[in-house]
Amino acid sequence: MSTAIRLEGVRRSFGRREVLRGVTASAETGKVVGLLGRNGEGKSTLFKILLDLLEPDSGVVEVLGRRPDGSGELRKRIGYVPERPVFHDFLNAGEVLEWRARFFPDWDAPRADSLMGRLKLDPATKVKGASKGQLAKLAWVCAAAHDPDLFLLDEPTSGLDALVREEVLGELIGELHSGGKTILIANHRMEELAGVIDEVWVLAGGVVSAAVSVDSLRAGACKVTARLHDWSSRPSVPGAVPLPSERPLAAWAAFTREAAEALAGSGGLDVVERKPLPVDEAMKLLLRDGADV
Amino acid sequence: MSENALSLSGAEALPAARPLLGRALALFGRAPRSYAVLEARRNLLLYAGWPVVILGSLPLAAAVAMSAEYPLIQGVAAALLGWAVAGLPLTALLFGAVAGAGLRGASEEAEASLPLSPRTRAFGALASAAGALAASTALVAGLILMAAPDAGSLLRAMSEVGSNTWNRTHWEVMFSVLTTLYCTPLALSWLLLVSFGVSLVSAHAVLGGVAALFAGAAALLPVLAGLMLQMSTEGKAEFLFPAAACTSALLAGALAAVAGAAAPALRAGRWGAARALLLALLPLAGSLAAWPALYRSRDRALAATESVVSAWDRSRGGVSRHLVPAIRRSLGGRLVMERPEGDLVLLAGWTPTVADLVWGKRLSEVHQVFWDSKGMLWVEAWHPGTQGAMPSTEIYVGRGDGPLRRYLTLPYQMRFTADDGRACVDPEGWAYDSRTYVYLDPDKPPILKRQ
Structure with a gap:
């Protein structure tokens, strides 16, 4: 093509x-x-x-x-x-x-x-x-x-x-x-x-900070909620952005399945919930916070 | 069918020039022509209304003349003269400024998605403005021809700009100014181009027009001075055609610089606007070619006014005229001697500047030139006074192999003459009796009293 x-x-x-x-x-x-x-x-x-x-x-x-x-x-x-x-x-x-x-x-x-x-x-x-x-x-x-x-x-x-x-x-x-x-x-x-x-x-x-296919967003974008062991060192992975959180739970928006997996496997947290993120919500978050996707 | 000129079979023979030729010919394709029409439509009120303004000024001027108890035709003549000398150049500034600035701003946004290059848009806008200007110029010229009592004399005047112009009828003056100066690729095209270029780059019509007014005036100064010089002297200075050739030859390049390069330069990033502005002012470079032509014209005018004066031989008393060596007197009281070797020696006076000649500065006059018995050359010259001062008569002396030395400023009432081979002064100014003369010794300071 x-x-x-x-x-x-x-x-x-x-x-x-x-x-x-x-x-x-x-x-x-x-x-x-x-x-x-x-x-x-x-x-x-x-x-x-x-x-x-x-x-x-x-x-x-x-x-x-x-x-x-x-x-x-x-x-x-x-x-x-x-x-x-x-x-x-x-x-x-x-x-x-x-x-x-x-x-x-x-x-x-x-x-x-x-x-x-x-x-x-x-x-x-x-x-x-x-x-x-x-x-x-x-x-x-x-x-x-x-x-x-x-x-x-x-x-x-x-x-x-x-x-x-x-x-x-x-x-x-x-x-x-x-x-x-x-x-x-x-x-x-x-x-x-x-x-x-x-x-x-x-x-x-001034750069294209993220270029992501909508299909992958649809398939993999999710909101990850987890219990943090140590709030002073909140994990950060490419393809995910932190969301406003209320202790003891922390939340992230992961734009791809890989990002969500990386987040879960980063250690220091126990995933409580993974909920699919609507595409439009994901786009809003991408615009607002950006992500290395 | 492609608008691209590469489809023309003639271009096959010029492989190296194909891209340039293609680009040049593409400027006359359907799209550029359509764009020129669109531009004319955009400025229709101005381009179509301006001839109405020209026509409307005539009855107004006639009414003003009649109210001042002048003949109606004189009012019309004054109005047409005003249009010929000043109105049309200002029209060129206006049209250029409007066309240039109009390519920016709202128009630029409206045409953003059109498949036109900046060059095509610029050429189209220029073509549209130039066409409107040509129409206004033709209207003024036609009105002059219609209103003048003798149209034939005007047409003859076109080929005779030069001697005695100020003695001609005002119809002939305005028409010759109009056709030989403003209708050549000089003033009008220049003003249109510079005004267009600066307005295009600055996106500001008023700024472009004003900048072009000053820049154009500076560039046209040598041309205007040359024309006035030509009209002021009896001999033809023949200035206009060398200057016209110089500036005309550069006009094509200037056109390419302004519309061809300045407009596309605005797309570029850093320094694009600066480069575009420099390109827009490039037409002024043509004026550099006019300055040498102006000075050559000045020299020709001086040469045309040179006349040979007799250097009287008073060496043996009496009066005997000889033309050896030849002494030439010209404008400004410049006195030169042609030596047998053929070279010229400046004896007295100075070389008038162009401004002196154009503005009619009162110049010196040589009254007497004679040789005395000792082989000394004496010159009596009258100088106009500087502002507020009285004119004076100066006496110069020398051997004729170089510049003369100013010997004496002659008091007003005294008369300078020669007697028995010697230069002398008559203190009374009217006596012809050698008993009252005061003889002058070139090697001693003058004493103007009988001793």
Whole structure:
């Protein structure tokens, strides 16, 4: 299986502020990868590098088998939904799509019309004065109408009401079902996508601190509760993070079966309970605390 | 069909140049053209509204002229002159600044996902702004041609920028300024380019426009000075074409630097913005080529005004004129002698600077030049006074093999002359009687009293 995204030691600074400090990760073609990271951790910067809008200071970047070269050619095969969609305010929705069609050789106008219809977006809707939901729908149509191989979605449902969120996510899942698409999605509400994503990258401290498959999370993530013999030396193992605890019991979240086994075998504790951890809970903990997974 | 120029069969013959050729031709593909149209659409209010502003200024100027009891046509002429000399350069600044800054900010976000390179976006925006500027320029030129009493004379004026321009009609002046200066790849393109580049890098239209105003003015200073010099002197200084050639030759490179390299430099990390800014200011380097041309023009203007004066031979009394050795007098009272060996010796005066010539500084005049019986060369020169001071008449003396020595500042009422082979001064200023003359000895300080 080929690699859709390959990042090796990618660094990027803005002035003195180093945002990305050596990001290394890869996504296989056809996979759906969730990108977890707090605000300001560099998710948008990473997206811009993948979109060939920014050049990394160092490191290797490969997208769909090509290295970004500043030409913008890569974007013909990428569908991008930014966190805050912006369009030219002198156009309406229909005109936005007409203009975009001129730049994408594979633009599928009937598909665009079909998407507009499903999302109930009126082509006459003026961009100036459009609601957040309308802009989000338009952004989705713009991203999908040229049938890209790779989707980069930066908080596509951020700030949307429940109905619009459901509509947009419904379209997203529809794309997944069509197969062959690689999707990298940053979403605070990762639990919405827990059922569809294959892998989770945790971006923290300017690096991908954890890259874990959802299947392994589903199979192995658990909450381990144990009685500690010595509270001054609480065991620490890769792939597990301590949870708030109340003596005499201590708790950990173990993200893999191996981590849970290592914890149990670390000595100095007696495991009382191992309870499966829901995937969304596991993701929240990964984001909050990180783990060397 | 691929937009890529590598599909063109002609490129097959130039394997080494294919990547560059491909990139250059790709700038004229469908996507860049579409982007230029999009940019024009984005700035439609400005680009389409500006000609309306130009047209609207004419009745306004006519109304002002009529209210001041001037003929209506003079108001229109003044407005068109204003557009030709100042309005269009400011238009270039404005359009460049708006186009450059407009590529950043909201526009950048809106177009982030479009498969366009920064170079293509920059060229598209520039093309759009340049087209709008050309339209405004054509409108002003057309209005001048329509309003002028004799359109044919204006067209002739295009080829005759040079001598006596200030004596021409104001229609001819404005049209020749407009077409020979601003419509060449000099002022307008420069201002558009520098304004665009600085605004693009700074993402600030006002900053870009103001920076371009000062930077462009500095770069165009030699061109403007040369043009005024050309119009001020009787002989053609022929400045404009060497300067135009120099700066035009660099314009293509500057264009590539600004749009081709400055825009992509903004993608880069460290020093990217600094590099982009340096590239944006690169067009100013073309002005360096204009300065030598300006000084050559100055020298040509001086040479054109040189005239041979007779160095009178007063050695035996009486008056006898000889042209040996040849003495040349030019602007500024510069007096040079051409020796038999062919070289020139500066006898008196100084070489006017460009500023002296352009701003019409009152220059010295040589009144008399003669040889006395001892083979000494005497020169009487009038100098304008410095600010607040009176003009003065200076007497110089020397052997003619080098710079002359200032011998005497002649009091106002006295007259300098020669008598019986000797230089002398008439203290009364009106007598022609040698009994009242005071004779001058070049080897002794002058004494201006009869002894």
